[in-house]
Amino acid sequence: MELWKKTLSSLRDAVEPYDYKHWIAPVQVERLDESRRELVLTVPDDTHGRWLEEHFMTEIKKALHALTQSDYAVSFTTAEALPAALAEAVAPAIAPRAPRESALLVAPVASVATAATASPDLIDRYRFGSFVDGPTNQFAMSAARAVADHPGTLYNPLFIFGGVGLGKTHLLHAVGHAVRGKNPSARVSYVTSEQYVNDLIMGIQRNEMNQFRARYRDDCDVLLVDDIQFFAGKDRSQEEFFHMFNTLHSAHKQMVLTCDSLPQSIPLMEDRLKSRLQWGLIADIKPPGFETRVAILRRKAEADGVILPDEVAMVVARYVTQNVRELEGALMRIVAMANMLRRPLDVEITHQALGNIIGKTLERIAPDAVLRAVCVEYKVSAGDIKGPRRHRNITVPRQIAMYLVRELTDESLPQIGAFFGGRDHSTVINSLKRVEAMRDANPEIRVQIDRIRRSLRD
Ligand code: ADP
Ligand code: MG
Numbered sequence: 097m098e099l100w101k102k103t104l105s106s107l108r109d110a111v112e113p114y115d116y117k118h119w120i121a122p123v124q125v126e127r128l129d130e131s132r133r134e135l136v137l138t139v140p141d142d143t144h145g146r147w148l149e150e151h152f153m154t155e156i157k158k159a160l161h162a163l164t165q166s167d168y169a170v171s172f173t174t175a176e177a178l179p180a181a182l183a184e185a186v187a188p189a190i191a192p193r194a195p196r197e198s199a200l201l202v203a204p205v206a207s208v209a210t211a212a213t214a215s216p217d218l219i220d221r222y223r224f225g226s227f228v229d230g231p232t233n234q235f236a237m238s239a240a241r242a243v244a245d246h247p248g249t250l251y252n253p254l255f256i257f258g259g260v261g262l263g264k265t266h267l268l269h270a271v272g273h274a275v276r277g278k279n280p281s282a283r284v285s286y287v288t289s290e291q292y293v294n295d296l297i298m299g300i301q302r303n304e305m306n307q308f309r310a311r312y313r314d315d316c317d318v319l320l321v322d323d324i325q326f327f328a329g330k331d332r333s334q335e336e337f338f339h340m341f342n343t344l345h346s347a348h349k350q351m352v353l354t355c356d357s358l359p360q361s362i363p364l365m366e367d368r369l370k371s372r373l374q375w376g377l378i379a380d381i382k383p384p385g386f387e388t389r390v391a392i393l394r395r396k397a398e399a400d401g402v403i404l405p406d407e408v409a410m411v412v413a414r415y416v417t418q419n420v421r422e423l424e425g426a427l428m429r430i431v432a433m434a435n436m437l438r439r440p441l442d443v444e445i446t447h448q449a450l451g452n453i454i455g456k457t458l459e460r461i462a463p464d465a466v467l468r469a470v471c472v473e474y475k476v477s478a479g480d481i482k483g484p485r486r487h488r489n490i491t492v493p494r495q496i497a498m499y500l501v502r503e504l505t506d507e508s509l510p511q512i513g514a515f516f517g518g519r520d521h522s523t524v525i526n527s528l529k530r531v532e533a534m535r536d537a538n539p540e541i542r543v544q545i546d547r548i549r550r551s552l553r554d
Contacts, residue, residue, distance in 0.1 A: 099163060100125045100135070106159040111152065112329060119148060126173050133168045135160070145172035151331075218286055221399070222269035228395050230388030233263060236379035240267045240352065244274035247282070247318050247350035251377030253341075257355045258381030261421030264354040267381075268320045271352050275318050285316040289326040293333045300332075309336075313343045318350045324373075325356045329364035338369050345375070385542075386503070386549065387535075389413035389423055396424055402431055404441065410503055411446045426450055443506050461504045461552055463515050469548045470497040482517035492534070496541075498524050499531035500548060 108116050127136040139145040148156075153170065160168045224244075229237045236256050243254045256264050272284045287295075292312075299308030312319065327333050344351055355362065358380075359373035384392065390413045397404035408430065416423045430449040434441045447460075467478055474493040481494045494516065501512050502524070509521040516524075534541045 097125060097128065099128060099130065099160075102163050103156065103159045106162065107152075107155060110155050110159065119152060123148070130164075133164075133166055135168050135170045137170065137172050139172045139174060145174065148172065218269040218272045218284075219265075222266040223273050224270045226395065226399065227263060227266055227270060228384075228388060228392045230384050230391070232382040232384050232388065233258075236263075236267060236381045239377055239379045240271050241274070243350055243352060244271045245278070247275055248348040252345055252348070253351035253353050253373065253376040255353050255355065255359060255373055255376060255378045256381065257357055257378065259356065259383065259418070261419035262381045262383060263420055264381060265322055268322055268352055268354055272318070272320055275350075283315060283317045284320065285312070285318070286320040286322070287312075288322045289324045289333075292321065292337070293326065293330060296333055296336055309340070312340050316349070318352075319344060321351070321353050323355065324353050325362055327365065327369075328362055331366075334366050334369050338366070338372065341369070341372050345372075351376075383418045384420065385546070386413055389417070389420075392420060392423060393427055396427055397431075400431070402427075402441070405443075407443050407506060408441055408446050411443055411506075412450065414504060415450055460506060463501045463505050463507055463512070465552060466501045466504055466548075467497055469551050470500065472551070473544055473548050482515075484517070492541075495527035495530050495534075496545060496548070498527040500545070500552075502528060504549070504552060 104120065107120050111120065122140055124138045125135070126138040127134070129135075137148075139148060149172065156170055157168060160170070224237070224241060227233075227237055236258070239251065239254055240256065242250055243252075256267060258264055269286065272286050275282050275284050295308055295311070299305045324337075327337060341351065353373065355373075358378065359365075359370045362370065390409045393409045393412055394404060397409075404427075412423065412426050412430070416426045426449070430446050431441065433439075433449040434445045437445070439445050467481060470476075470493050471478055471481065474489075474496075476490060476493050480490050481497055483490075485491075498512055498516060501507055501515065502509070507515065509524050513519040513521045513524045531541075531545075535545060
């Protein structure tokens, strides 16, 4: 028994957590004979045993070998009877169609639950209208809109990739809503690749592969598959997906896929599938820039009926930079804290709320630090910036310095004016507007501003 426990713990590291949970963890030791190097494992049913044999036997033997330095003969036997409680728990869901009851009742409980919802409906708020676009996600959004308007004709598949929490799932649902909105009879299937894999496993276990294939090939016009990196290392799923892809593609049915990386960089993925994934259009999403982050916060606050002061939006956007989900989470937390403590939604409470999630006290950036960074970027002196000179070489850095002090510190407009050589607060407002215009018109300025921001954060 001790040996099997150790084997389990090395298998846990060697295989995908999902596989471990569903295929390895349910296995029990029937008999272990260390002198004869024999191990007999009890599996829930034959299919489970065959699956283990095909996919995990090498890993199991390898783990045993590493622990004992000898080769074990491993075989499987099926459980005689199912514990009554488990049978009861899963029976109502699947028993009526079961040709072989005992085998079916022991299907992993989790997959029974998810298989029932192969095409869960779309999340209502994930629509194009609530998606804030900016330079880092515009291309993906336009492409998604285009395929939603003309499914199956422009780019097939549309492949959207990017890091976590950047809006891939949001866009995928938005495509589904838009297609249905235009054509209510369109059959749109949204599925996560995890659900696809679960469905496939159920199809195999129940001997219902025809239904499985029909669901994804014949019964849908637009197929949306989320997070296909989950297919990595799952050969059978990749094979099914490959054939499904070919069928849908030649029938001009639109596919939109999301992934956390480029097709060619997905590990343990068949080459022929990777090449199919590149047939259509590939669009990436990167973390949004500062202005987009502020706009997302405003949009979110508006949707939730929260009045969000600009300063607060700026502080949040300044600190949460890599992930829109966290950005939204930060806002929720601040609003909750202000409500609970009956305090106004201001910079003070923001610092208090965010200090905890980020795990460090937020440092306030001093106007002097911003000024220094601007001087370094533009090779001008602080005296020039604060002084009266009106040459373009000075006025542009001066305006940008004001803009960044406004963005990065908690100074008020009059305070900023005073800091920059006693200027009027309306001068400051004009400068902010000028910078916004320059930033939109001139990519070089945008790069410079970003570089200054980064230099202040590091
Ligand atoms: P991913 O699938 O890339 O991990 P999600 O689509 O789940 O990310 O997005 C995480 C959260 O951030 C969702 O609540 C989503 O609505 C929101 N979100 C992401 N990008 C944007 C955006 N550009 N505009 C508005 N909300 C966004
Ligand atoms: Mg997602």
